[in-house]
Amino acid sequence: MGTRDHYVGVLKGTILRLYPGARIVDLTHEIKPFFVPGAAMTVRNSYPDFPKGTVHLIGVNPNRTDRVDHLAIEFKGQYFVGADNGMFPLMFNQEPTKVFDLSLVRQTASSEIFPSRDIFAVAACHLAQGGIMEILGRPAEINNEITAFAPVVNGLTIRGLAVHIDIYGNIVTNIDKNLFSSVGQGKPFEIRFRKEQHVINKLYQSYSEVPSGEKMALFGASGLLEIAINRSNASQLLGVKHEDVISITFK
Numbered sequence: 001m002g003t004r005d006h007y008v009g010v011l012k013g014t015i016l017r018l019y020p021g022a023r024i025v026d027l028t029h030e031i032k033p034f035f036v037p038g039a040a041m042t043v044r045n046s047y048p049d050f051p052k053g054t055v056h057l058i059g060v061n062p063n064r065t066d067r068v069d070h071l072a073i074e075f076k077g078q079y080f081v082g083a084d085n086g087m088f089p090l091m092f093n094q095e096p097t098k099v100f101d102l103s104l105v106r107q108t109a110s111s112e113i114f115p116s117r118d119i120f121a122v123a124a125c126h127l128a129q130g131g132i133m134e135i136l137g138r139p140a141e142i143n144n145e146i147t148a149f150a151p152v153v154n155g156l157t158i159r160g161l162a163v164h165i166d167i168y169g170n171i172v173t174n175i176d177k178n179l180f181s182s183v184g185q186g187k188p189f190e191i192r193f194r195k196e197q198h199v200i201n202k203l204y205q206s207y208s209e210v211p212s213g214e215k216m217a218l219f220g221a222s223g224l225l226e227i228a229i230n231r232s233n234a235s236q237l238l239g240v241k242h243e244d245v246i247s248i249t250f251k
Contacts, residue, residue: 001059003029007114011059014117018125025050032242034061037149037163040090041172045222047078047091055124058082059116068144070102070115072123072136079127081120086146090174096142103137151175156250158183160225162193162240169233173246175225180248187250191217193227194239200227207231 001007008029015022027046031038039060047056055078062083064070073080073088075096080088088096102123109118123136151160151174160175171193191200200217210216212231215238220226227246228234235241 001029001116007116010114011057011117011121014121015125018121019129022125022128031060035242036061036085036087036146037090037161037174038242040087041163041174041222041224043080043087044091045224047076047080050078052077053079053128055079055081055128057116057120057124058087059120060087061085062115062120064106064112064115064119069140070106070119070123071140071142072100072102072127072133073142074098074133079124081124081127083115084142084144086144086149088142089145090149098133099140099142100133101137101140105136149174151179153179153183156183156187158248160246160248162227162242162244162246165235165240165242169229169235169237170220171227171234171238171240171246172220172222173225173227175246175248177219177223177225180219180225184248184250189248189250191225191227191246191248193244193246198238 012024015024027042031042039058043056043058058080064083069084071084073096075092102119105119105122111118126135149161149163151158158175158179160173162171163174164172166172189201200215204210204216204218207228207230210230213229215229215234217225217227229237
């Protein structure tokens with residue numbers, strides 16, 4: 001939703017009206033509009049650092065349709081409220097504990113024009129105050145998956161995507177360390193991107209291990225492969241954008 005308009009303030013005001021004791025942490029309001037994989041990666045990279053009982057409200061591409069329902073999910077002692085638009089399989093590495101739709105919340109809502117405020121905030125405040133999921137709606141399932149944003153393995157090649165560009169210009173991919181290790185088995189490799197004109201064949205432990213201005217790759221704190229340039233903007237200098245292909249070939 002960005003921070004230029006009043007939407008974020010209104011959402012927070014609704015939360016505080018429903019639950020005056022709420023502690024609100026802003027992860028980001030700068031996901032590219034409707035870019036579900038970016039939202040999923042942001043939450044996936046963040047929730048392990050939050051305590052049990054935390055409720056994550058995800059307002060990216062939140063509208064309900066005939067194929068997309070609104071869900072509340074319990075996973076590893078935390079709750080996630082948002083639209084079943086394909087983001088949940090990208091966020092979780094195993095089956096969630098519980099999944100409920102928000103049908104009962106929707107029945108009492110005065111409007112659905114602003115789902116993050118009218119539906120998600122109500123469900124999130126209920127859960128944050130210790131409410132049970134059964135009050136929100138009916139047991140449900142996660143039905144939608146964006147397979148195009150899952151890495152593809154073909155023999156000794158992994159083809160992934162740039163799913164997030166952070167404020168420093170670091171390029172975060174959807175290739176995690178476990179997949180890299182299981183396919184590569186310690187073999188030499190080449191990471192290629194931007195029509196394969198750029199090649200990296202070594203992993204580093206920190207950004208400062210290469211000289212300023214040098215491109216490099218590492219697995220970040222989230223466990224996902226990142227392409228970076230020390231003290232510079234890799235996305236701009238290397239010409240890599242959201243959804244560009246990043247490939248790894250093992251020899």
